Amino acid sequence: MLILGIESSCDETAAAVVEDARLVKSSVVASQLLSHEKFGGVIPEIAAREHLRVISASVEQALQDSGVGFDDLDAIAVTQGPGLIGALLVGVNYAKGLSFSLGKPLIPVNHVHAHVQGALLDTSYRDEEIYPCIAAVVSGGHTNIYFMESPVHFKLIGYTTDDACGESFDKVAKLLGMNYPGGPAIEALAQTGDPVQIKMPKMMASSKDLMMSYSGLKTHMVNLVRQLPNPSQQQKSDMCAAFQREALSQLVRKLSLASTLYPEAKSVVIAGGVSANKVFKQLLSEAMNGQQVVFPQLKYCSDNAAMIAAQGYYDFKNQNLPQNYQNLDWEAYAQYPFQDFIQKSQS
Ligand code: KG4
Numbered sequence: 001m002l003i004l005g006i007e008s009s010c011d012e013t014a015a016a017v018v019e020d021a022r023l024v025k026s027s028v029v030a031s032q033l034l035s036h037e038k039f040g041g042v043i044p045e046i047a048a049r050e051h052l053r054v055i056s057a058s059v060e061q062a063l064q065d066s067g068v069g070f071d072d073l074d075a076i077a078v079t080q081g082p083g084l085i086g087a088l089l090v091g092v093n094y095a096k097g098l099s100f101s102l103g104k105p106l107i108p109v110n111h112v113h114a115h116v117q118g119a120l121l122d123t124s125y126r127d128e129e130i131y132p133c134i135a136a137v138v139s140g141g142h143t144n145i146y147f148m149e150s151p152v153h154f155k156l157i158g159y160t161t162d163d164a165c166g167e168s169f170d171k172v173a174k175l176l177g178m179n180y181p182g183g184p185a186i187e188a189l190a191q192t193g194d195p196v197q198i199k200m201p202k203m204m205a206s207s208k209d210l211m212m213s214y215s216g217l218k219t220h221m222v223n224l225v226r227q228l229p230n231p232s233q234q235q236k237s238d239m240c241a242a243f244q245r246e247a248l249s250q251l252v253r254k255l256s257l258a259s260t261l262y263p264e265a266k267s268v269v270i271a272g273g274v275s276a277n278k279v280f281k282q283l284l285s286e287a288m289n290g291q292q293v294v295f296p297q298l299k300y301c302s303d304n305a306a307m308i309a310a311q312g313y314y315d316f317k318n319q320n321l322p323q324n325y326q327n328l329d330w331e332a333y334a335q336y337p338f339q340d341f342i343q344k345s346q347s
């Protein structure tokens with residue numbers, strides 16, 4: 001089954017053609033990084049306008065790169081949320097128009113859930129080798145741990161109670177005078193730092209559940225910078241290394257606990273922007289002794305449309321869809337029960 005994926009939830013306009021959830025025929029990602037960099041974060045109005053400017057060309061490029069014609073597509077999958085509303089509306093309405101004109105089904109996809117599929121793109125894993133699994137989506141907006149019985153069953157078993165992990169990297173980087181996004185900048189500087197030079201609080205280490213917290217770590221860094229307003233380059237590297245080690249160790253501790261609580265899990269799948277971090281990969285692999293751990297290829301860690309097409313494939317195949325998706329009577333954010341949100345508000 002050939003699915004066109006469209007993604008416009010934040011600051012990447014992306015389009016991709018994917019066959020049967022794994023084989024990426026094309027993946028176009030137009031990053032808006034340069035438009036937002038000078039503001040130190042994503043400006044929603046600029047994001048929406050940039051999506052509008054490049055969405056058509058991105059979809060056409062994805063089709064051209066894949067060698068697939070519009071008529072060959074089986075369906076169109078689009079990020080319905082969560083994300084910036086103005087940005088989402090561009091992708092959703094473009095996809096609706098395309099779906100209507102081509103007479104192809106349109107599948108609304110949850111962006112956070114789709115990240116998990118990003119880890120499996122361009123691999124030969126069969127679903128039976130992966131599921132049931134523990135999956136972590138660690139990005140700039142989310143830090144969620146799921147138990148998944150299948151690609152469409154997301155049981156939220158842990159999440160951050162405040163900042164997301166990636167967000168804390170971004171905030172600490174800003175504090176230390178580094179550019180957005182902070183994750184890659186901190187990882188780079190941490191390479192020359194010693195993580196044990198600076199004592200860090202161990203976040204949520206004594207709690208017996210899978211909840212996480214990042215704001216305390218950020219406050220700790222703010223206090224450190226107050227005490228040492230002009231750190232040397234080595235001190236800055238040490239701060240990055242210590243912060244990075246604890247930010248990731250918290251995740252590693254919770255994922256280890258999750259795999260004890262869910263012994264039936266065949267794998268631990270990591271996804272989202274923070275999964276690009278090599279120290280994370282190393283710490284987790286060491287802690288998981290023997291458990292199958294799957295990280296995405298670097299190009300699929302951050303936002304892309306191939307993961308949207310892959311999740312769309314499963315949602316479509318399993319009819320995991322809102323009732324009225326076929327008549328296009330749905331909007332970004334509306335009428336689609338986001339399992340995460342419901343579970344969080346009930347807990
Ligand atoms: O998944 P993503 O591209 O966008 C969403 O938030 O949905 O994730 C972006 C986040 C940013 O907070 C960024 O700082 C973080 O992922 N990130 C990293 C690394 N690369 C990106 N965090 C730690 N280490 C990295 N190497």
Ligand code: ZN
Nearest residue numbers: 115139302303
């Ligand atoms: Zn994302």
